[in-house]
Amino acid sequence: MLEEYGYIGLFLIVAILFAAATLLLPVILSFIRIVPYKPNPIKSSTYECGLETIGKTWVQFNFRYYFYALLFVVLDILVVFLYPWAVGLRQLGGLGFVTILIFIAIIIVGYVYAWREKVLEWK
Amino acid sequence: MTVTLSGREVASKLEKQFPGSIIESSEKNLVVRSESLLEIASFLKTTPGLDFDYLTCITAVDYLDYFEVVYHLTSLTHNHSLFVKARCYERDNPTLPSVVSLWRGADFQEREIYDLMGIKFGGHPNLKRIFLWEGFKGYPLRKDYLQW
Amino acid sequence: MVIKTEPFVINVGPQHPSTHGVFRMRMTLDGEVVVDMEPVFGYLHRGIEKLAEERTYTQNIPFTDRLDYLSSMANNLAYVMAVEKLAGISVPERAEYLRVIMAELQRIASHLIAVGAFLNDCGAFMTPILYMIREREKILDLFEMVCGQRLTYNYMRVGGLSHDISEEFLSALGKFVKEMPGFIDEYDQLLAENEILLARSKGVGILPKELAINISASGPVLRGSRVKWDIRKADPYSVYDHFDFEIPTGSIGDCYDRYRVRIEEMRQSVRIIKQAMEQLPGGEVRSQVLQRFHSPVGEAYGHIEAPKGELGFYLVSDGSIAPYRFHIRAPSLINLTALRDMIIGWKLADAIIIFGSIDICMGEVDR
Amino acid sequence: MEVKKQALPYVSSFTEIDRAEGKAIEELKVRSQEPIPDPDRWLDEELHRHVLLARLDDIINWARRMSLFPVTFAPACCAFEMIATAASRFDISRFGMEIFRGSPRQADLMITAGTLTWKLAPWVRRIYDQMAEPKWVIAMGACAISGGTFTSSYSVVPGYNRIIPVDVYVPGCPPRPEALLYGIRMLHSKIAKRSVLQEGS
DSSP, X not given: OHHHHHHHHHHHHHHHHHHHHHHHHHHHHHHTTSSOOOOOHHHHSOOBTTBXXXXXXXXXXXXXXXXXXXXXXXXXXXXXXXXXXXXXXXXXXXXXXHHHHHHHHHHHHHHHHHHHTTOSSOO | XXXXXXXXXXHHHHHHHSTTOEEEEOSSOEEEOSXXXXXXXXXHHHSXXXXXXXXXXXXXXXXXXXXXXXXXXXXXXXXXXXEEEEXXXXXXXOEEEOOXXXXXXXXXXXXXXXXXXXXXXXXXXXXXXXXXXXXOOSOTTSTTOOOO | OOOOOOOEEEEEOSSOTTSSSSXXXXXXXXXXXXXXXXXXXXXXXXXXXXXXXXXOTTTTHHHHHTTSTTOHHHHHHHHHHHHHHHHTOOOOHHHHHHHHXXXXXXXXXXXXXXXXXXXXXXXXOSHHHHHHHHHHHHHHHHHHHHHSOSSOOOOEXXXXXXXXXXXXXXXXXXXXXXXXXXXXXXXXXXXHTOHHHHHHHTTSSOOOHHHHHHTTOOTHHHXXXXXXXXXXXXXXXXXXXXXXXXXXXOSSOOHHHHXXXXXXXXXXXXXXXXXXXXXXXXXXXXXXXXXXXXXXXXXXXXXXXXXXXXXXXXXXXXXXXXXXXXEEEOHHHHHGGGHHHHHTTSBHHHHHHHHHHHOOOHHHHHO | OOOOOOOOOOOOSOHHHHHHHHHHHHHXXXXXXXXXXXXXXXXXXXXOXXXXXXXXXXXXXXXXXXXXXXXXXXXXXXXXXXXXXXXXXXXXXXGTOOOOBSSGGGOSEEEEESOOBTTTHHHHHXXXXXXXXXXXXXXXXXXXXXXXXXXXXXXXXXXXXXXXXXXXXXXXXXXOHHHHHHHHHHHHHHHHTOOHHHHOO
């Protein structure tokens, strides 16, 4: 029974290793001068269609952008749970299907409420 | 067929309305005093017989001893067109009244003439260089523009 | 409870995927809504009007190719007709008909890019424009058969054309004219009832009729606002009075109307080409004109209905071999006058579509 | 969305920004009178290369040249020959240049398709600086090489190499798509000659 958890541990290690590798690879390659590393002030300034930005950028902009982000997070979490469920659907059988329907229904309630509140329309 | 009205015929109408404002009027062109350009333009635009509601093109030509600005007016309803010219004689600070209040189409064209020829248009809301950058010295389309 | 938000200024600048060249808009945005916009031109100002004063009338023809580089044939036609009006040169009948065929082919090619880029801005990324570039390649093959170049043709001369067309050009043109309406219908069915396009462009960026006339707009922008004004009908130049074709106009002047006007104009152009091919007379294509002729003193204004609008050339001659003044009435620059009025109040995504529906070409705007 | 009332003609409030940009253009114009030399060694130079490192160089160079992403930089007429090259008939994605990146951050090749004017020059230099290393430039068209038909104009930069270092020059006005593809193949062979490990990229 315990070795199922071993697989999860293995999966965790591989995930961490992969993330570390992708992050450290450019750093290592730039040590042995394969990846060029030539920082200059213009390169690190913001790109805006080739021009300097006008006015201050730390501006109190509209709150509505957060609504889009919130709704995206909600639906993204839904999708994250769907993946393992879809992989193991055959073992779960009918019961698994019903539980997912309930889970989706809860999320859809929140989505319909946001929809009727006209959160997504930009006034 | 867009009929180009003869300068003399329109000049006679204008002479009654604005005495002494026509400098020269022949078959081909109609030269108007630059001070009364705005009243003549609004007269041409509003009178029922002419009603030039469409400004096709504005061009500035540098004849060395004077600048000549040619207004090509068209009437979409009567399908006839007319060339009206205005001259300004001083070379260092030529100015003309702007017709943006009558035809908004003149906005960019007058800015272009100011940018390339140096003729200032009084009453233009945003008279700035349109093509060249702000620090550009001189007006390139003038005949006496020295590039180097 | 309204939270105070500050508008910020964004450069939709010279290097931007949807500004059709190096056009720059300084947009003041409040969140998504455009509060203010100032167009900045001049990033492609090559000073053609100054350079043209040092070259003879024939040497200026290559400059006109590079004005509106999407419709070089139409630019050639406008300039050459203005010089013929200035110098009083007659053009043989066959040359007139071939000029009409080339100008109408060029109108189809330019409208294909205009509609493709407009749909590209609407969000149909790269699919329609790749299909339309495939059709445009057929037109470019026809032009290459005639004058050897794909984009800057330098095909027309003062007094006619540089050389006559070959035999297989007519058969290739016949095949093209047979196929093209099918492709235009294919695009039309695919896009006319597409509810995304309708939702994105119907009622967006309305240019009222009086404002369109007041800013002296021309071409599909003017006709989109229900103004029936087309130089080919109002002031028929060359042999346009021998053909019958309609002038499509929109209803309220929104982006969808301008799109529909361009699609209809492509169909009318195919009709014109068909009629011009049937009535094509024989004879030579160029009247005897000196290479460096002295035009009489005077001035002339020749204008045609270019794909983007009324393209006019105002030439002043002082009797020498070079024009004293060479002015171009650029339809794209003047159509942009009302861009600010049409954009304010809309969201940024709609502003890009409104700008795309005006269809400008920076070579002509900045000259 | 109701149609807004007709707005008043615009009174610009950015005049000092324009003046600052104008000054930047004037300074750049004074500074860039001489063409910038080509950064890489040219094609025919024979290089002494260490056997082991040479194989690693080949792999790195192969990886770089087979997936150059061009930045969409299209001022003028050559733009439409570049688009025709990117379209379905003269397919540019056969060479790994799958898509034209909008921002210079994700691009490593700049195809300068069009005339460069002094008003655009400082911003071209800025876009080039903001591109990630290693980066290359193809000067496409006569205007890009030497100012072309407009070289005597008061507002045209006689050639991109006054502003940014150029690797491959593709002549033509506009050059045919096949000419541009040949230029790209020349750039590929030029990249293949680089020895990344010995002198750094």
